[in-house]
Amino acid sequence: NAGVTQTPKFRVLKTGQSMTLLCAQDMNHEYMYWYRQDPGMGLRLIHYSVGEGTTAKGEVPDGYNVSRLKKQNFLLGLESAAPSQTSVYFCASSNPRTNYNEQFFGPGTRLTVL
Amino acid sequence: GQSLEQPSEVTAVEGAIVQINCTYQTSGFYGLSWYQQHDGGAPTFLSYNALDGLEETGRFSSFLSRSDSYGYLLLQELQMKDSASYFCAVSTRYSTLTFGKGTMLLVSP
Numbered sequence: 001n002a003g004v005t006q007t008p009k010f011r012v013l014k015t016g017q018s019m020t021l022l023c024a025q026d027m028n029h030e031y032m033y034w035y036r037q038d039p040g041m042g043l044r045l046i047h048y049s050v051g052e053g054t055t056a057k058g059e060v061p062d063g064y065n066v067s068r069l070k071k072q073n074f075l076l077g078l079e080s081a082a083p084s085q086t087s088v089y090f091c092a093s094s095n096p097r098t099n100y101n102e103q104f105f106g107p108g109t110r111l112t113v114l
Numbered sequence: 115g116q117s118l119e120q121p122s123e124v125t126a127v128e129g130a131i132v133q134i135n136c137t138y139q140t141s142g143f144y145g146l147s148w149y150q151q152h153d154g155g156a157p158t159f160l161s162y163n164a165l166d167g168l169e170e171t172g173r174f175s176s177f178l179s180r181s182d183s184y185g186y187l188l189l190q191e192l193q194m195k196d197s198a199s200y201f202c203a204v205s206t207r208y209s210t211l212t213f214g215k216g217t218m219l220l221v222s223p
Contacts, residue, residue, distance in 0.1 A: 004156075031208060031209055033211075037154075040215065040216075041215055041216075042118075042201050042203070042213030042214050042215045042216050043157065043201070043203075043211070043213045044213070045210055045211065045212070048208065048210055050208050056208075058210065059212070088154065090156065090157070094209050096208075096209060100162045101144070101145055101147060101162045101164075101205050101209050102147075102159040102162065103147075103159065103209065103211065104159075105156040105157045105158070106156060107155065107156050108154070108155070108156060
């Protein structure tokens with residue numbers, strides 16, 4: 001099993017450009033999440049999904065959109081990138097049927113916006 | 115809203131025991147989780163406490179006091195590979211996590 005994978009691993013954008021980050025999981029998890037991590041900071045929740053076709057806002061949703069058309073995929077879109085969106089983006093998934101609340105994280109996408 | 119406080123850095127020597135404290139203010143609290151992150155890589159799950167008390171998993175233990183809004187992660191028999199950042203995180207509805215800023219643990223020989 002690959003677990004949680006993220007595409008791409010690195011990306012450099014110019015201000016105003018758009019892009020989509022792809023997250024895929026092969027564990028049949030219901031819940032998926034997108035976080036961002038800035039230097040010296042913990043992870044902050046951007047958006048999350050509790051099932052196919054559903055999405056919800058997290059702590060820092062502005063400037064991002066998401067879609068969950070298939071259970072195994074969760075896409076994060078930046079419509080008009082800004083330098084403030086330079087960050088490392090982590091995707092995660094979890095199985096709500098367990099009682100220990102573990103989230104499985106992907107390796108991250110390192111995004112720089114110039 | 116949620117807020118968590120944990121020390122920014124802790125140092126220890128191999129073989130020692132170290133405790134990383136975490137205090138939180140939150141609404142809709144379901145539990146307290148701990149994650150480890152090496153060199154900016156993928157965070158990995160260590161433990162979860164939903165109820166008061168101590169949970170033990172090998173060399174790692176985690177404690178929660180809901181009445182004090184306080185928890186800690188205890189690492190025993192420290193090894194060099196334990197040098198990493200450790201994050202406490204509050205779990206709320208739908209297992210969403212709010213993370214602290216992390217504690218960098220430096221283990222020296």
